[in-house]
Amino acid sequence: MLKLDGVDTYYGPIHILQKLELEVGSGELVCLLGGNASGKSTTLKTVLGIVKPRSGSVEFDGEDVTGRPTSYRIGKGMAIVPENRRLFAPMSVRENLEMGAYLHGGGTKEDWDRVYTLFPLLHERRAQLAGTLSGGEQQMVAMGRALMSRPKLLLMDEPSMGLAPILVEKNFEIIQQVHESGVAILVVEQNANVSLAIADRGYVLQTGRVVLSGPAAELLRHEDLRKAYLGR
Amino acid sequence: MADTSPPTPEPPAAATAQIGVDSWVSEEDQRREGRKWLGRTWERLPPAGKLALLTPAIAVPFLPLSEANIYNYGLFILIYALLALGLNVVVGFAGLLDLGYVAFFGFGAYIYAFLSGTHHEKGHVYTHHWAAQWSILTAVVMCAVIGLFLGSSSRRLLGDYLAIVTLFFGQAFVVFTNSADPYGITNGSNGLGNIDPLRFFAFGASFTVSSTRGYYWFLFGCVIVVLIVLHLLSESRTGRAWKASREDPLAAEMMGMPVNRLKIMAFSFGAAIAGLAGSVFAAAQTGAFPQNFGTQVLILIYAVVILGGTGSLTGMLAGATAIIVSFQVLDSTSPPNNARTLFYLSLVVGVVVIFKKSRAQMAVAVASTVALGFALHAIVHEVWPRGTSGQVTSGGYLTGAIKHWVLLPTNPNRLAVYGYLALIVLVITIVQLKGWWRVAVVPPTIVLTAFVWENLLIQQPAVTRYVLFGVLLIALMATRPQGLFGTAKVEIA
Structure with missing residues (x-):
């Protein structure tokens, strides 16, 4: 589904991603772990095409999309739940969802039904301005907005950031639900415990390099990872 | 005691504590209900109902007003309403600070003037007497194309930089019309005078608008058409995409919206409306002169947009009425008693x-x-x-x-x-x-x-009007920063 091959990304003279190799199989849930400034968000930006790699290639759904603009990749089946959600605050919930399906003419009835079934609360709140929602509700809108475009690959940037522990758990339940419907997911997280619990595989990034990778269950048991992220 | 007390009603679902439900947010509707009914009624009014509020404007030509008053108040209000509606697309919908907007007004006027009259300048004679529908259309299309070019050249320039580049463009237009004109197309500071009134030819018949009241009707029609088009546009997916890319360009990009193309489109659309206003203005004034398109005019248009409330169509009409009435009343030629x-x-x-x-x-x-x-x-x-x-x-x-x-x-x-x-x-x-x-x-x-x-x-009432506008805008900023009809900003929690 997604394959990063020897990707080098720079911000000006600063080398952020160094020969990054990463793969997400079809229908797989992969999580990308790492501390601050390890290059997690840059990886997502490179996948989306907001940042262009200096060398290496990004392959999506059997096609090399390295030189393609973001809108092309979204149209081909990527979708993102951005860090801090980034909703369009002065627009209603409904309008926010519609913007998610911008490239699909605003979404078919099935798209709306799918999202409203997954998040009944959003249907209730559809006329409310997104900026007036609580954090948990905003997270739902951000998820729904991403799902409106019928993605094959869902990218999630720190979905548990700024949420109460009970909402984090609920959030990951929804992620798993979406995953079970056949969507491949790449989750970027600092919260290793929760994300590895539902992931198939995981990668650990450190200063732009993959230092550890493997099945989620193995990573959970791994001595170094436990020391670095789980604190026990 | 317990028997006499009324049964406790079931608490509404929203009032009980629920996970993922914020009680403050869920009570928002009740709080809104408590606000002033006038504002609420206005918000609920369907677009057709709001349009019906324009009916008093229909009465204006029938009132016993002098030609000069219809020209100074009626025509100017409508022209500034058109200009503000166009600028509102650029500033209000797409959030681009365009300080060269008045140049498109000028381009529209000059293109119409050039295509509808005989001009002898610097040894060149230009004679064009195009039918009004074609010269207006040419002016509108050319303004849109120029807007497209200016927009694409500055597509990487955001915020303050875009403002500077467009300001330069606006100044360059004034300099160009005034002096840099080797072929006499704009006739320098004398401008283009003696141009045709609006004369439409179609299917062998001709129809001429030449009276002040005739121009009033024509402009009124233009405003209605532009209002309807803009309303449909703002309620369309494109309109909402403009709003989204104004609020958060990066998030809009991540939803797959072509943010740059949307911005350039808004820029060009606003320019086309300014071109329309310019061409009718030139016809009504029977001339186009460089001083008609200076910074002063730009300030007036911005005052209309800010007073009316950026993003609101009704606001543009209200703003144009308020600003132009006070501007003309405080003119040195207007009777001091007004x-x-x-x-x-x-x-x-x-x-x-x-x-x-x-x-x-x-x-x-x-x-x-x-x-x-x-x-x-x-x-x-x-x-x-x-x-x-x-x-x-x-x-x-x-x-x-x-x-x-x-x-x-x-x-x-x-x-x-x-x-x-x-x-x-x-x-x-x-x-x-x-x-x-x-x-x-x-x-x-x-x-x-x-x-x-x-x-x-x-x-010297003409000096006072700028003092008045300054005080007016400061007062507005303090009491209603969103403008008369604008919607208050919602900050993301």
Whole structure:
């Protein structure tokens, strides 16, 4: 589904991603772990095409999309739940969802039904301005907005950031639900415990390099990872 | 006891604590209900109902108004409404600060003028007498294309940089029309005069608009059409995408929206509307001159957009009416009594706004203002007779009251200037004061304002209007930053 091959990304003279190799199989849930400034968000930006790699290639759904603009990749089946959600605050919930399906003419009835079934609360709140929602509700809108475009690959940037522990758990339940419907997911997280619990595989990034990778269950048991992220 | 008490009603679902449900947010609707009904009714009114509020404008040509008044008020209000509607697409919908907007107004006017008349300049003779529908269409399309080019050249430039580049473009237009014209196309500072009225030819028949009332109808039609188009556009997916990319360009990009293309499109769309306004303006004025498209006009258009509330279509009409009426009334050629009426009216409005929270304070302030004026007049009349022996400028229905309430020295010049300076100090002081302290300072301020107005400013109302706009916009910023009809900003929690 997604394959990063020897990707080098720079911000000006600063080398952020160094020969990054990463793969997400079809229908797989992969999580990308790492501390601050390890290059997690840059990886997502490179996948989306907001940042262009200096060398290496990004392959999506059997096609090399390295030189393609973001809108092309979204149209081909990527979708993102951005860090801090980034909703369009002065627009209603409904309008926010519609913007998610911008490239699909605003979404078919099935798209709306799918999202409203997954998040009944959003249907209730559809006329409310997104900026007036609580954090948990905003997270739902951000998820729904991403799902409106019928993605094959869902990218999630720190979905548990700024949420109460009970909402984090609920959030990951929804992620798993979406995953079970056949969507491949790449989750970027600092919260290793929760994300590895539902992931198939995981990668650990450190200063732009993959230092550890493997099945989620193995990573959970791994001595170094436990020391670095789980604190026990 | 327990039997007599009424049964406790089931608590509504939203009121109980739920995971993922914020009680403050879920009660938002009830809180809104409590707000003023006028605003709520307005929000609920369907678009057709809002359009119906334009019906008084239909009556204007039938009123016994002079040609000059229809031209100065009716036509100008409609032209500025069109211009503001166009700028609203760029600034309000797409959030681009375009300071070269007035150049598109100029391009529209010059293109129409060039295509609809005979011009002899610098040894060149240009004779075009195109049918009005084609010259207007050409002006609109060319403005859209120029907007497209300017938009694409500055697509990487955001915020302040875009403002500077477009400001340069606007200035370049004025310089170009004034001097840099080797082929005599724009005829330098003399401009293009003597151009055809709106003359439409179609299917062998011709139809000419040449009277002021005719232009009024034509412009009114243009405003209605543009309003409907913009309303449909703002309710479309493109309109919402503009809004989204204005609020968060990166998030919009991540949803797959072509943010740059959307911006350029808005830019070009606004330019086309300005071109339409320009071409009709040139026809109505039978000419296009460089001074019609200066920075002053740009400031007026922005004042309309800001006063009306960026993003609101109704606001543009209300803003254009308010700004143009006060601008024209305070013109040096307008009778001073109109300016006087406007001045005292805005004083009254100002007092109402300052004391809107306490009727008692307002009553005391008004009573003591009236008393202070008469008392001061009586005292000065006894002590220094020359201090009240001046004449009321240009008379009118308020003469009697002014003569006994405002000090009118025989030779007021120097006193009035000092008064003006003192007035600035007092106004700044009022802003800092609260409660009864404010009540104490307002009456002398009003008396002083009337003094300065009657002795100094009424002779130069054209200067006063910019002071008035400045005060108006500052007051607006303090009380209603979103403009008259704009929606308040929602910050993301």
